[in-house]
Amino acid sequence: MDQTPDKATGTMAVAQQWKYFTLIPATCWDIPKQKWVLDDKDFDHIHEILNYVGQLGWELVSVTDRPNSNVMGGRSNAQLAYYFKRPLLGAPS
Secondary structure, three states, X not given: OOEEEOOOOOOEEEOOOEEEEEEOHHHHEEOOOOEEEEOOEEEOOHHHHHHHXXXXXXXXXXXXXXXXXXXXXXXXXXXXXXXXXXXXXXXXX
């Protein structure tokens, strides 16, 4: 566990530890259902998945295009990667 000096108190402060999660919607798409599926739940729209993940305590920190994500010059939500973080359970805050 990383410790850094706290300039205000002169004591050692323990750095917050994080858990990370990457959501790639293309991997959640269920072709027969024509819906996104995550944790055995069906979603009609990508924003519903983002709200669900947020309710689980994940904070969205970045969205990027996946490599080779331009399909015939266009883009799709399914070609994006969403990066989340949340405090590691049991870690000091």
